[in-house]
Amino acid sequence: MKKIVLASGNAGKLREFSQLFAGWDIQVLPQSEFDVPGAEETGLSFIENALIKARHASRISGLPALADDSGLAVDALGGAPGIYSARYAGPGATDAENNRKLLEALAEVPDERRNASFHCALAFVRRHDDPVPLVCSALWRGRILREAAGEQGFGYDPLFFVESQGMTSAQLSRELKNRLSHRALAVQQFEALWRETMGGSDLV
Numbered sequence: 001m002k003k004i005v006l007a008s009g010n011a012g013k014l015r016e017f018s019q020l021f022a023g024w025d026i027q028v029l030p031q032s033e034f035d036v037p038g039a040e041e042t043g044l045s046f047i048e049n050a051l052i053k054a055r056h057a058s059r060i061s062g063l064p065a066l067a068d069d070s071g072l073a074v075d076a077l078g079g080a081p082g083i084y085s086a087r088y089a090g091p092g093a094t095d096a097e098n099n100r101k102l103l104e105a106l107a108e109v110p111d112e113r114r115n116a117s118f119h120c121a122l123a124f125v126r127r128h129d130d131p132v133p134l135v136c137s138a139l140w141r142g143r144i145l146r147e148a149a150g151e152q153g154f155g156y157d158p159l160f161f162v163e164s165q166g167m168t169s170a171q172l173s174r175e176l177k178n179r180l181s182h183r184a185l186a187v188q189q190f191e192a193l194w195r196e197t198m199g200g201s202d203l204v
């Protein structure tokens with residue numbers, strides 16, 4: 001089976017991807033199996049950072065690589081924390097620290113102005129210098145609560161209220177989050193690109 005490196009060190013993402021890629025005839029292996037250290041995320045957008053991470057993992061592993069750069073954009077904060085979501089409360093911040101900082105930043109913001117969206121950019125490269133990477137992105141709208149609820153998921157999930165389900169994304173089953181989320185939608189797009197580009201080819 002074809003092997004692809006999943007260029008992420010985030011355990012929550014890796015869990016979701018293992019389900020999202022379950023029916024595919026490719027083997028998706030985490031970058032830790034190839035001793036790929038985290039890349040420096042110096043881009044100014046999710047897409048740029050996803051490409052940086054994919055190229056970095058492909059360079060070190062010698063395999064095709066798929067990267068996910070994602071985060072939370074809060075309307076009342078002008079789109080913050082955005083691409084800085086993982087390091088919102090500082091370098092190496094935990095999910096709990098980031099969530100606490102977000103609640104503090106929104107303390108004075110009324111319920112009707114707490115809209116936010118999760119964004120996910122995916123980048124796939126066949127080689128580190130692939131000139132035609134597959135790139136796609138998607139978003140998922142929600143609202144930031146005043147306190148955390150739910151134990152599933154990771155990151156900002158306990159604060160992200162999904163109107164259509166009447167609960168936070170940390171209260172959704174793994175299956176449901178993997179049907180609705182920014183990451184699920186991006187993978188659907190990726191699947192279409194993959195079929196279009198790879199169909200009948202031996203590129204990977």
Ligand SMILES: O=P(O)(O)OP(=O)(O)OP(=O)(O)OC[C@H]1O[C@@H](n2cnc3c(O)ncnc32)[C@H](O)[C@@H]1O
Nearest residue numbers: 008009010068069070071072085086154155156157
């Ligand atoms: O770069 P990699 O190694 O993939 O791992 P990371 O955690 O640093 O990942 P990002 O740079 O893409 O930062 C994304 C942050 O956005 C948040 N995030 C992304 N997707 C999320 C989701 O589905 N649910 C909750 N939070 C999410 C989460 O806090 C992540 O740390």
Ligand SMILES: [Mg+2]
Nearest residue numbers: 038041069086
């Ligand atoms: Mg990161």
